[in-house]
Amino acid sequence: AALARHDIDLDVWPQLGEGATRFLNTSTAATFQARLLPLMDALQRSPDGCDIGLALDLEPREGLTSSAWALGAPDGGIGRRMRAAGGMAASMLRAAWDARQGHRDLIELARDLEARELPVHVAVMPPLTVTPGHELLRHWALGCPAADEEGAPLFGLQAAMCYASLARRLPGRSTTSRDDEKRTLAVWAARHRTAHDAVVVGQTTTCILGDEPVYRDFAVLAEDVRAMHALGFSDIAVYALEGLLFGPRGLTDESFALRPDVEGWIRAGFGES
Numbered sequence: 001a002a003l004a005r006h007d008i009d010l011d012v013w014p015q016l017g018e019g020a021t022r023f024l025n026t027s028t029a030a031t032f033q034a035r036l037l038p039l040m041d042a043l044q045r046s047p048d049g050c051d052i053g054l055a056l057d058l059e060p061r062e063g064l065t066s067s068a069w070a071l072g073a074p075d076g077g078i079g080r081r082m083r084a085a086g087g088m089a090a091s092m093l094r095a096a097w098d099a100r101q102g103h104r105d106l107i108e109l110a111r112d113l114e115a116r117e118l119p120v121h122v123a124v125m126p127p128l129t130v131t132p133g134h135e136l137l138r139h140w141a142l143g144c145p146a147a148d149e150e151g152a153p154l155f156g157l158q159a160a161m162c163y164a165s166l167a168r169r170l171p172g173r174s175t176t177s178r179d180d181e182k183r184t185l186a187v188w189a190a191r192h193r194t195a196h197d198a199v200v201v202g203q204t205t206t207c208i209l210g211d212e213p214v215y216r217d218f219a220v221l222a223e224d225v226r227a228m229h230a231l232g233f234s235d236i237a238v239y240a241l242e243g244l245l246f247g248p249r250g251l252t253d254e255s256f257a258l259r260p261d262v263e264g265w266i267r268a269g270f271g272e273s
Contacts, residue, residue, distance in 0.1 A: 011053040011121060012043065022208075023057045025143040026095060026102020033109045040118060053119035056155070058106075060125075060142045062208060064091035069169070069209050095143030103145055110154045119157075121237075123200050126160040126188035159198035159237055162188045164224055166203070168213040178220070185224055189231055198235035199228050204243025204265070205250045214248045218261065222268035229271075238269040 014036055021028045043052045059065070067087030070080060113120050124146045127134055139145035148154055164185035189199055201224045203214045215221045221238070228236045242250040244265040245258055259265065 009051045009053055009119075011055040011119075012040070013055040013057075014039070015057065019062055022062050023059045023144075024106075025058065025060060026106060026139075026145070027061060027098045027143055029102050029105035029109055033105065033112065036109075037112060037116075040113075040116065044116070044118075051119070053121065054113065056120065056122045058122050058124045058144045058146065058154075058158075059161075060144055061091050061094065063087055064095070064142065066209065067091060073169075092141045096140050098143060099140045102143065103139060103149075106145065106154060107148050110148070114156070120155050121198070121235075122155040122158050123161050123237075124158045126162050127191035128188070130191060153195065157198050157235065158196050159200045159235065160188060160192035160196070161200045161202070161239070162192070162228075163200075163202045163212075163239065165213040165215055182224075182227070186227065186231075189228060189233070193231050193233065197233055198237070199231075199233045200237040200239055201225060201228060202239030202243075204238065204269070205240050205246075205248055207240075214243065218264040218268040221265070225268065225271060236271075241269075244269045 015022045016028060016031060024032050040054065067084045070084035125138060125144055135145060135147055146154055146158055162185050164181040167181045167184040192199060203212055205214060206212050225236060245262060247259040
């Protein structure tokens with residue numbers, strides 16, 4: 001009711017409760033459909049009258065992401081790297097096993113959401129390569145295809161997660177300059193821009209991995225937002241609001257103390273103009 005009074009739209013951002021199956025992908029699409037659609041139907045029937053949208057993360061199983069992150073750790077020993085490689089292999093095998101039926105489940109979910117005329121915003125993996133087999137990689141190895149059987153985008157509004165700060169942990173990078181971050185962001189975003197008008201930049205706060213590199217200064221974030229405008233993106237999201245407000249660790253206590261330079265971060269995240 002408060003949202004409706006102030007003319008604020010609400011996007012629901014669902015994840016599954018179990019860590020191993022947290023995100024939407026070919027392993028979880030059927031479960032998402034079974035649990036998510038009744039929830040969205042109930043919200044749309046709500047008498048409060050606010051507009052309901054949906055934000056989804058289409059990304060690999062958490063185990064694959066965690067293993068890949070551990071494999072690239074600069075201080076990882078041989079034992080840790082071997083365990084990480086094994087975890088990646090196991091996750092990729094599971095993704096390959098689930099790929100065919102899971103792709104059908106994703107397509108069915110996308111069509112059901114489209115039939116409900118819900119505003120849907122989907123964060124997807126950035127185009128990491130320019131090879132024709134990139135979508136096959138996302139489909140069979142990562143479990144997060146972004147296209148249907150005809151090659152059309154699965155969801156209407158797909159925003160690539162172009163996190164420039166993560167360039168500091170790309171394989172083979174012992175040191176990464178700001179120029180490296182800008183090049184990584186520009187390459188990923190430009191490839192995505194060929195088909196889509198939406199992008200997500202970041203990170204402003206750590207997430208499930210616990211030690212992701214984040215923006216150190218709001219001027220750097222503002223520079224990346226301007227770069228996305230220059231590429232022609234009409235929909236630019238920033239990950240994440242708690243980082244803009246509370247700092248790189250997000251909300252770590254119950255004091256709700258804002259970061260001292262919060263106004264600069266807000267201007268950078270929402271466009272300085």
